[in-house]
Amino acid sequence: MSQDLSESLKEFDLAKCVQCGKCTASCTSSRDSNLRTRRLVFMVKSGKDVSMDKDLWTCTTCYACQERCPKGVKVTDAIIRIRNAAARSGNRPSIHLTAIRSLLDSSDGFPITPDISKIRSMIGLPIAPFDVAHDEKEKERFRKLVSSLPIAGMAKEG
Amino acid sequence: MAFALFPGCIARNMYPSIEKSTQMVFKELGLVLVEVKFTCCPAPGVIRSYDFDSWLVIAARNLAAAEEKGADLITICNGCYGTLEAAHRHLSKHPESVAMVNEKLSAIGMSYRGTSKVLHFVDVLDQMLPQIISKIKVELGLKVAIHYGCHYLKPSCESGRNVESPVVLERIVQALGCESVDFPEKLSCCGAGGGVWSGDEKVSLGILDRKMRFIKESGADCVLDICPFCHLQLDQGQKRLKNRYDVPVLHLNQLIGLSFGIKDKVLGVHTHMVATRDIAKKAKRARKESEVEA
Numbered sequence: 189m190s191q192d193l194s195e196s197l198k199e200f201d202l203a204k205c206v207q208c209g210k211c212t213a214s215c216t217s218s219r220d221s222n223l224r225t226r227r228l229v230f231m232v233k234s235g236k237d238v239s240m241d242k243d244l245w246t247c248t249t250c251y252a253c254q255e256r257c258p259k260g261v262k263v264t265d266a267i268i269r270i271r272n273a274a275a276r277s278g279n280r281p282s283i284h285l286t287a288i289r290s291l292l293d294s295s296d297g298f299p300i301t302p303d304i305s306k307i308r309s310m311i312g313l314p315i316a317p318f319d320v321a322h323d324e325k326e327k328e329r330f331r332k333l334v335s336s337l338p339i340a341g342m343a344k345e346g
Numbered sequence: 347m348a349f350a351l352f353p354g355c356i357a358r359n360m361y362p363s364i365e366k367s368t369q370m371v372f373k374e375l376g377l378v379l380v381e382v383k384f385t386c387c388p389a390p391g392v393i394r395s396y397d398f399d400s401w402l403v404i405a406a407r408n409l410a411a412a413e414e415k416g417a418d419l420i421t422i423c424n425g426c427y428g429t430l431e432a433a434h435r436h437l438s439k440h441p442e443s444v445a446m447v448n449e450k451l452s453a454i455g456m457s458y459r460g461t462s463k464v465l466h467f468v469d470v471l472d473q474m475l476p477q478i479i480s481k482i483k484v485e486l487g488l489k490v491a492i493h494y495g496c497h498y499l500k501p502s503c504e505s506g507r508n509v510e511s512p513v514v515l516e517r518i519v520q521a522l523g524c525e526s527v528d529f530p531e532k533l534s535c536c537g538a539g540g541g542v543w544s545g546d547e548k549v550s551l552g553i554l555d556r557k558m559r560f561i562k563e564s565g566a567d568c569v570l571d572i573c574p575f576c577h578l579q580l581d582q583g584q585k586r587l588k589n590r591y592d593v594p595v596l597h598l599n600q601l602i603g604l605s606f607g608i609k610d611k612v613l614g615v616h617t618h619m620v621a622t623r624d625i626a627k628k629a630k631r632a633r634k635e636s637e638v639e640a
Contacts, residue, residue: 216535217542220552246549248542249391250535251500255509264501271395281545284392291393291404295385300359308362311614317358317365320385329454330385333407336450339393339400 193239193273197232200262200269205229211253211263221246225253225263232270239274245281275342288343295320295330347463349470350382350417352408354426356574361581363614364574367599368422368467370613374481374606375474380415384408387429390497391541394429399446405433406447406458414456418463420470422599424573425539428497431464435504466498468572468598472514475521483607484632485523488625490601491566491593492519492526493557495576496535509533518598519570522605529564531557536571538579547586554583558591568594568625570601585619594622604629607636 211225212218218225223243231238238244244267253263274280287297296319305315316322320330334340351372357364372379385408388394394401409430412419421427437444438460448457471478492515502509510533516526537543537553558580561569571577574597581595595618596604603613610616610626 216537216553217540217549219556220537220549221546245395245540246542246546247540248496248535248537248553249395249540250496252496252535255500255502268395268398272398275396280396281541283545284396284541287389287392287544288396291386291388296355296359297386297389297392298355298359304359304362307614307617311362311366311612311617313362313366317353318381318383319353319358320383323383326383330407333450333454334400334404336453337397337400337403339397342396 190273193270194235197266197269200266201259202229202233202261202266204259205233205261206259208258210256210258214252214256216250216252217246217248223247228267229261229263232266238270239277240279241274242279244271244274244279280342282346285343285346288339292334292340292343293331295327348380348415348417349377349420350412350415351379352384352387352419352421352426352430354421354423354574355386356578357422361574361577361597363617364422364577364597364599367597367603367613367615370608371599371602371606375477377470380417382411382415382417384411387426390425390429390432391539392544395541401429402433402436402443403447403450405429406437407451407456409434409462409464410451410456410458412462413459418465420465420467422467422572422597423575424466424495424497425575427464427466431466434460434464466572468498468514468518471518471598471602475518478518478602479521482522482605484605484629484636486601486605486629486632488524488567488628489527489565490519490524491529491561491564491569492516492532493536493569493571493576493580494533495571495573496539498572515570515572515598519601522601524601527564527566529560529566531560536576536579537583538575543575543579550579551583551586554579555587558584558587558593561593562591566593567628568596570596570598572598581619589620592620594618594620594625596622596625607633
């Protein structure tokens with residue numbers, strides 16, 4: 189694992205972990221996936237590189253582990269930081285690219301569809317929501333804002 | 347302080363019935379809203395997991411847009427709350443992050459100052475419980491399976507919320523003349539967060555399946571959520587699970603709207619994937635009874 193990541197995880201107090209396993213026992217995802225939070229924390233503490241671990245991406249970020257940790261380790265926040273490092277090293281599920289590109293281009297991760305426009309009209313809402321996505325000038329400003337962000341680079345690389 | 351509704355992209359673009367119900371309920375309660383053009387919050391699961399700083403800049407743009415109108419934000423979604431409240435909290439403690447987001451925002455003539463608060467609509471409604479009670483026209487008497495979801499309650503490090511045995515939704519549901527039913531896994535995640543909804547269908551539906559089984563066994567008439575993303579998972583997810591549970595799903599503002607005597611088709615509740623007709627029938631019957639009494 190890179191020295192940088194190891195250093196940046198310090199604020200989440202992983203060093204305090206006593207491997208009690210309450211995190212894994214509380215994990216919503218663990219019963220349906222191979223994510224084992226206790227093991228992940230152990231690996232990080234041992235200096236192992238976990239950034240290519242694909243189970244990282246089955247955490248629902250529900251915060252149950254972090255809330256219940258008796259030592260106050262900020263487990264979920266650490267997982268998010270590790271995911272950032274993973275994404276930078278190329279371990280990022282490509283399935284999310286559609287939503288990311290849509291966000292960067294239209295300002296919405298989930299853009300409106302013709303079916304939903306029909307429902308909006310049927311229930312008496314304006315067909316176009318009052319938002320940046322339906323204001324060309326605002327949308328252009330938003331595109332300018334996001335064009336220099338790291339996530340725009342990731343979206344381009346694929 | 348004025349309020350700006352932050353509807354979020356799922357309420358606007360996938361479940362407009364939630365946007366409509368929210369507008370009607372807020373209007374009934376006399377909550378005056380200023381209109382602000384927002385973007386996606388952005389989604390905490392995917393965007394924050396990819397790049398924290400990018401997530402922070404886009405969130406700060408939304409916060410700054412509310413600041414320009416002098417408004418506090420009211421979110422109706424745990425995901426939007428999870429992003430906007432967390433971004434606001436992070437910025438309040440990290441001046442170097444404020445400098446970073448403001449350098450980016452300056453390119454489009456905006457700036458973040460931290461003057462607008464981020465509120466979850468459940469807290470706003472809880473403060474207005476007497477007004478809500480005074481507007482109730484029909485007592486629905488439904489058995490309700492409450493689903494809190496995750497990011498309203500957690501992380502609790504700053505908010506000090508009661509994470510393991512919260513009571514706020516139980517209080518509101520009871521005030522509406524409904525009954526909150528208990529069930530195992532009540533406080534667990536719906537399985538949609540963290541990018542898992544789009545990233546891993548097997549895991550996402552596995553989590554939902556377990557939760558729905560307990561909800562079905564509880565005998566609930568409906569499952570109640572306070573988040574359009576949980577709503578999407580609970581409603582569309584049941585369809586993806588071959589509809590074996592068939593439990594109608596209501597956002598809190600929809601349950602309140604029905605209790606205010608607003609018809610299901612006006613609220614748009616009939617546009618959900620899992621049929622809500624049994625709920626609508628009960629609401630109609632209760633409406634007629636209340637008219638006879640009047």
